[in-house]
Amino acid sequence: MSAMPEDDLKEFDAQTFENEVLGADGLVLVDFWGEKCVSCKQLRKVLNQLADDIPPDVQIGAVNATAYPDLAERFGVRGVPALLFFKKGEIVDMRTGVDRRQVLKKLVETHA
DSSP, X not given: OOOOSSOOSEEOOHHHHIIIIITOSSEXXXXXXXXXXXXXXXXXXXXXXXXXXXXXXXXXXXXXXXXXXXXXXXXXXXXXXXXXXXXXXXXXXXXXXXXXXXXXHHHHHHHO
């Protein structure tokens, strides 16, 4: 259940996910990742860079899908990395794989 090294993203568990993601009014990006996933590390770097480019009311966090498979299954995550965009407790977008920062920034602007 450890976080990835050199990481500023908040790690959600089953309890904090309910309160901080599903209970949030604003946009929350959630990165579902796996411990042995190389692409997940690439996406994490992009998300850490993206955090500097988005409005302060948009949150970015992560869920270790290996540690919390029930959360991944609940939201239809079949593979990692998967990036889900939540707003007012609902999924408004979902991406799989690694996208460029500019692509993700445009998606944030669309949904924020």
